[in-house]
Amino acid sequence: MEVDYSNIKVIGFDADDTLWVNETYFRQAEEEFASLLDGYETKNKIDQELFKMEIKNLHLYGYGIKGFTLSMVESAMDLSNNNVPQKVINQILDIGKRMITQPVELLNGIEEVLENLQSKYRLIVLTKGDLLDQERKVERSGLEKYFHHVEVLSDKKEKNYQNLLEHLEIKESEFLMIGNSLKSDVLPLVNIGAKAVHVPFHTTWEHEKVKEGEDNGDYLKLNSIKDILNYL
Structure with a gap:
């Protein structure tokens, strides 16, 4: 050309x-998130719902890890009908913190x-x-x-x-x-x-x-x- x-x-x-490198860490985080919620839904459904939540929240949080983490927390609450244990919420927050401190x-x-x-x-x-x-x-x-x-x-x-x-x-x-x-x-x-x-x-x-x-x-x-x- x-x-x-x-x-x-x-x-x-x-x-x-x-x-x-950036997007690779988001994909890894999504895998971890799906594993944490596998008692409530299939991986495909969890992935779909998380993506929908991210798009829904873009106008509030914008782009980035913090908004992504909040969307994971909100998705976990929805997918579990608000029954997700506090321990899982803490694990989701840890995923976000690890992403932020990633080399x-x-x-x-x-x-x-x-x-x-x-x-x-x-x-x-x-x-x-x-x-x-x-x-x-x-x-x-x-x-x-x-x-x-x-x-x-x-x-x-x-x-x-x-x-x-x-x-x-x-x-x-x-x-x-x-x-x-x-x-x-x-x-x-x-x-x-x-x-x-x-x-x-x-x-x-x-x-x-x-x-x-x-x-x-x-x-x-x-x-x-x-x-x-x-x-x-």
């Missing part, structure tokens, strides 16, 4: 599952990419989720030195990006976004006239998936983050 990035001055990186595992090649690009472009992090948790992960990752700015957004829709680019005085035509989610990191940028690169992660949250036919847009798809160095 022929791509012209000659106008690019600023590159935005998604954080979770672009810079470091940051950088994805292969990301530091090499950042080292190569930092002298050529202004690099920023654009992520969504819980502010404290994301700030903590950026600090623990050791990657903060590469970025001019870190922004934790409440959501990643076209308006969110437009407002931020305007605030940071970045022209859409001079901005490139790199991320693992078509829905959050790629299509909104393409729609506002910026460039975007899709680097899929092996695990994707159901809420971040796009239906066939909805992924139309002029963007570059790469198998590895390191491949971006062939274009920049």
